[in-house]
Amino acid sequence: MALDTGTAALARLAEERVDHRFKGLPPDADGLTVGELAGQRRNLFTGGFTTPVLALSAERLEHNLALMKTYAARHGLAFAPHGKTSMAPQLFHRQLERGAWGITLAVPHQVRVARAFGIPRIFLANELTDAAALRWIASELDADPDFRFVCYADSVRGVRLMDAALTDAGAVRPVDVVVELGAGEGARTGVRTEAECAAVADAVAGARTLRLAGVAGYEGEVRDADPTSVRAWLRRLVALAVDFDKAGRFGAAGLDEIVLSAGGSAWFDAVADVFDEVPGLSLPVLKLLRSGAYVSHDDGHYREVTPFNRVPAEGALEPAFRLWTQVVSRPSPGQAFANAGKRDAAYDLDLPFAQVVRPADGGPERAASGVTVSGLSDQHAWLRTAPEADLEVGDWVGLGLSHPCTSFDKWQLIPLVRADGTVVDYIRTFF
Numbered sequence: 001m002a003l004d005t006g007t008a009a010l011a012r013l014a015e016e017r018v019d020h021r022f023k024g025l026p027p028d029a030d031g032l033t034v035g036e037l038a039g040q041r042r043n044l045f046t047g048g049f050t051t052p053v054l055a056l057s058a059e060r061l062e063h064n065l066a067l068m069k070t071y072a073a074r075h076g077l078a079f080a081p082h083g084k085t086s087m088a089p090q091l092f093h094r095q096l097e098r099g100a101w102g103i104t105l106a107v108p109h110q111v112r113v114a115r116a117f118g119i120p121r122i123f124l125a126n127e128l129t130d131a132a133a134l135r136w137i138a139s140e141l142d143a144d145p146d147f148r149f150v151c152y153a154d155s156v157r158g159v160r161l162m163d164a165a166l167t168d169a170g171a172v173r174p175v176d177v178v179v180e181l182g183a184g185e186g187a188r189t190g191v192r193t194e195a196e197c198a199a200v201a202d203a204v205a206g207a208r209t210l211r212l213a214g215v216a217g218y219e220g221e222v223r224d225a226d227p228t229s230v231r232a233w234l235r236r237l238v239a240l241a242v243d244f245d246k247a248g249r250f251g252a253a254g255l256d257e258i259v260l261s262a263g264g265s266a267w268f269d270a271v272a273d274v275f276d277e278v279p280g281l282s283l284p285v286l287k288l289l290r291s292g293a294y295v296s297h298d299d300g301h302y303r304e305v306t307p308f309n310r311v312p313a314e315g316a317l318e319p320a321f322r323l324w325t326q327v328v329s330r331p332s333p334g335q336a337f338a339n340a341g342k343r344d345a346a347y348d349l350d351l352p353f354a355q356v357v358r359p360a361d362g363g364p365e366r367a368a369s370g371v372t373v374s375g376l377s378d379q380h381a382w383l384r385t386a387p388e389a390d391l392e393v394g395d396w397v398g399l400g401l402s403h404p405c406t407s408f409d410k411w412q413l414i415p416l417v418r419a420d421g422t423v424v425d426y427i428r429t430f431f
Contacts, residue, residue, distance in 0.1 A: 002144060003096075006118020010090060013428050014038070022413040023344070024053030034413070034426050043421045044324070045358060051326040051396065052340035054407070055417040056296065058424055060320035061091075067315045068294050069098040074314075075272040080104045080123045080261075082292025086408045088429050089117035091295055102148065104290040108133035113430045115140060115147075123261065124151035125218070125290065127158045127180070127189070131165035138171035138209075145173075150213055150259060152180040154191050159203040159210065166209035174252075176213035177204055178259050179244075181237050183221035190217055197240055201249050211252040214259030214286070215241045219267050227310075230267050234274035237262060245281045261288035269307035269314075293404045296320040300350035300402020321407055323352060323399040325381055330393050336383040338397055341376045344410055350402035351376060354383065360394030368397060 014035030018025055026048030029037050042048065044055055072079040078101040083092055092103050092114060102121025105111050108130055111122055128134060128151045141147055153159050159177075166175060179197050182190025191197045197215070204212045217237050219230050241260050244250060250258050258281055263271040268291050275287045293302050297317040308316050325340035345352045354368040370386030381399070385391050401407045408414070409431045416425040 002115075002118040002120040002146060004118065006089070006093060009117045010093060013090070016428070018413075023411060024049055024051070024415070025413065026050070034428075038423070038425050041422050041424065044415060044417050044423055045396070045421050047423070049415070051324055052338075052344045054321065054323050054344070054411045054414050056414050056427060057318075057320040057322070058416050058418050060318040061296065061416070064294050064297055064317050064320060065094055065098045067317060068291070069100075071268075071272075071314060072289060073099065075276065077263075077272060077275065077287050077289045079289050079291075080121070081295065082106075082125070082264075082290050083114060084110055085292035085405050086295055086427075086429065087113065087431050088408065088414075088427050089113065089119075090425075090427050092117065092119055095295070101286070101288065104292065108136070111149075112136070120146055121148040122150070123288065123290065124149070125216075127152045127154050127162075129158050129161040129165075131161075131168070134162060134165040134175075135169040137175065138166055138169040138173075141173040141175070142171065148176070150176045150178060152189070152216065153177040153200055153204060153210075154180040154182070154189055156199055156203045159200060159207055163207035163209050171209050174209055174211040176211050176259075178214040178216040178261065179204075179212070179240070181215060181217040181240055183217060183219060183233055184223055186223055187221035188218070190221075194236075194240060194243070198244075198247075201244060205249065205252075211255060212244075212249055213255060214250070214261065215244065216259065216261035216288075218264060219262050219270065220264035225267070227270060230270045231274055234262060234270060235277075238274060238278055241285075242279065242281065245283075250281075250283060255283065257284045257286045258282075259286045259288060261286075261290060263289035263291050265291045265293040265302055266305040267307065269311050296404045296407070298346075298402050298404055298407070299353050299355070299400030302402075302404070319400060321401050321404070322355070323401055323407075324396050325399060327383075327391055327393050327395045327397060328380075330391065333387070334385055336371075336385050336389075336391050338381040338383060339379060340381050340399065341379040343378055345376065345381070345399065346401045346403045346406040346410075347376050348403055348406050352381065352399035352401055354397055355400045356398040357391065358396040358398070360392060360396070371397065373399065
């Protein structure tokens, strides 16, 4: 039922009218539906698009989706990619079509978006204490017996707040929770000690509206992370699940599997290795990986930290984003300015990377030799240019980006572009 609802909602996206809300799209497309514009198969460079414009590679996106499907299957992992990366329901559904168990999210608004597009299984990687959101979750669970929802619990107080809100809401189905083990002192969220984890689990057991479903955490918060320290923390997480199982904590009515979840985009190889060591428990174990940045990958941070650098035989992700911007000023031989800035490009981890130039006179695309992004203003990229740059006002510069999560959120409608420049679809985001 949920997926049918999602299919209808996706179809409605194609009926949305193109207008001034969407950056970079051709001005002469105003009034067309997104589906009509996609059907025209315009070229990104000659079809009237204005700069700056963010493009998502159709081929590289498909490659990344297929690679992570294969990786998860090869290692016996279920996969709930983190949807906060893209907040694009079209991509959520493509991830489900390629074998994802469900979608991970971070806050109630994101869950509402996912449910509006029919996502049937959601893992909320946060403790949920918002009473209004819990009332809504209860109504979703009670209305749809096929909806699976799991969220963190990392405090006794949080468990009590959840139970009170759900009781007041008259919840019929219990909410599944996993105890979040923190990654050490100074880390982000999560319970710091095993004894405190047991106290949270006991609080869940005493709550009529909650059901203990497993344990989880985020290894990316391990301080001074390296393969040894990350694997040590992951083994703590596995040991916690084993101890809870031995103590009979997973005996709630109707529970048919134990959730064991971790896995950001930097250490999923360690997750695969350690989760492969999980001993037999009283119920089947859902080994749930949550990496999200893979969907577009990047040319900076994640290119450096991806586990595929350590296990090249498993394949390689490909950066799928390119931000096209135009040179609007060339005030000196060593400096130029392009018309994309902080409102258009991710900059929280690295500045963009100048990759290619498309000359304004229609000449062939070439490498952006001698061009470096040295800074960003709100609407300008500061370009440092060496003598070999040969950069002119009007040229288009293609920028690689670092950090997908702060690239998607700057664009509401993103052209999906083939290697020859043909725009085949538009990806709608909801931030």
